[in-house]
Amino acid sequence: MLLVHALGPGGTERQLTELAKGLNPDRFQVHVGAVKATGMRADELRAAGIPILELPISSLYGPSAWRGARLLRNYLKTHRIRAVHAFDSPFGIFAAPVVRLSRAPAFLTSQRCYRDLVAAKYYPLLRAAHRVADTVVANCEAMREHLQSGFGVPREKIRVLYNGVDSAVFHPADRARVPALRDAKLVIGSVGLLRPEKCLNLLVDAFAKVRGKHPEAKLVLVGSGEDLPNLKRQAAGLGLAGSVHFEPASPHVVSWLRSIDIFVLPSRSEAFSNSLLEAMACACCPVASRVGGNPELVEPGQTGLLFESGDAADLTAHLLTLAGDRELRLRLAAQAATFSQRFSTRAAVERAEQIYLEANFRPSGQS
Numbered sequence: 001m002l003l004v005h006a007l008g009p010g011g012t013e014r015q016l017t018e019l020a021k022g023l024n025p026d027r028f029q030v031h032v033g034a035v036k037a038t039g040m041r042a043d044e045l046r047a048a049g050i051p052i053l054e055l056p057i058s059s060l061y062g063p064s065a066w067r068g069a070r071l072l073r074n075y076l077k078t079h080r081i082r083a084v085h086a087f088d089s090p091f092g093i094f095a096a097p098v099v100r101l102s103r104a105p106a107f108l109t110s111q112r113c114y115r116d117l118v119a120a121k122y123y124p125l126l127r128a129a130h131r132v133a134d135t136v137v138a139n140c141e142a143m144r145e146h147l148q149s150g151f152g153v154p155r156e157k158i159r160v161l162y163n164g165v166d167s168a169v170f171h172p173a174d175r176a177r178v179p180a181l182r183d184a185k186l187v188i189g190s191v192g193l194l195r196p197e198k199c200l201n202l203l204v205d206a207f208a209k210v211r212g213k214h215p216e217a218k219l220v221l222v223g224s225g226e227d228l229p230n231l232k233r234q235a236a237g238l239g240l241a242g243s244v245h246f247e248p249a250s251p252h253v254v255s256w257l258r259s260i261d262i263f264v265l266p267s268r269s270e271a272f273s274n275s276l277l278e279a280m281a282c283a284c285c286p287v288a289s290r291v292g293g294n295p296e297l298v299e300p301g302q303t304g305l306l307f308e309s310g311d312a313a314d315l316t317a318h319l320l321t322l323a324g325d326r327e328l329r330l331r332l333a334a335q336a337a338t339f340s341q342r343f344s345t346r347a348a349v350e351r352a353e354q355i356y357l358e359a360n361f362r363p364s365g366q367s
Helices: 011-022 042-049 061-077 089-102 120-132 143-153 200-213 228-237 274-281 310-325 326-343 346-358
Strands: 002-006 032-034 053-054 083-086 108-110 135-138 158-160 188-190 217-222 246-247 262-265 285-289 305-307
Touching: 002 011, 002 053, 002 089, 011 042, 011 262, 011 274, 011 346, 042 053, 053 061, 053 188, 061 089, 083 089, 083 346, 089 108, 089 188, 108 120, 108 346, 135 143, 135 346, 143 158, 158 188, 188 200, 188 274, 188 310, 200 217, 200 228, 200 310, 228 246, 262 274, 262 310, 274 326, 285 326, 305 310, 310 326, 326 346
Parallel strands: 002 032, 002 083, 032 053, 083 108, 108 135, 135 158, 188 217, 188 262, 217 246, 262 285, 285 305
Antiparallel strands: none
16 A cells, blocks of 8 residues: 555655556555545546545644544555555654554555655654664665665665656657747746745746846746745846746646756755656756755766756856757757666566565564
8 A cells, every 4th residue: 555645746646656557456456545635646546446545634643643543544454455655754654553553564664855854843753653664765875875874774674766757758759849938949947846945046046147148048937836926026026027937737747848958956955856857858958956866867967967056156057058058958968868768667666566575575573
């Protein structure tokens, strides 16, 4: 059974959905549990015939948590669930005692973000959840190292499951501008949730300087989130209102990615980015901050460029270089697309199957 907080937009939700749909039905009967069992990913799962258990938990403490625990425990027993994988931190904390009391043979937690994004009050609980899990799944080598240093998880207990990208959907063919960007000679952009840790304000600042030398350029930010009002105010304050396009989150991001020449991921904290991987698969030229798993995707001068996190001047310099050198831009984009093929959805599913089978046949609590 795969557990996640919500089934709407977002990288974790996408990865869970692709995995649930891809697991071999001759070996795995997949169930999904979520606090919010509606949204674009819920629709995909139901269309694939995958049952979803809704667990309406409003807090880790209080009556809703107790009701959710009973609901999950009964479901695990009724359906004889043999392995439970909590895909996000809140569900790792919530599910740990429930799964252990239900005596399910295997319990797996995940760590898909750095400790700085985990609320301080939840850190001890998450650390405890990782401790009682049979396996802790990291989505890149950088996160494996962080689990050891930041959470005290033994290395032998950690398994790396890289995010996968569906090459049937994300590929370089038919690159053409969407109508909103059709007149732009150069498009710089980013796709993803608009949250403070993504540091998209750095990108807006850098773009303002790029536009000073390349007035034909446009910036596009595709996504929704708490930082949207701030970014709109920033763009307006810099006189960029006519050169920045904000597009709400959509399940159909491919056309936007194929409209972007230079994809920028300026996060201060990042594990293994779905949006960066998808952009590379669509032959965008990637520029990313040197944090987390980004260097596992972007090799400077080969599959893109890296800049020091928080350094707007460094980011601006890279953007100006690429804006003025079309040949370099296209070469890095092509090599990025080729490199991304190593991280296929099929490869991710096969690795997950290996991890689940290994965990299921390992005695509970054994590393």
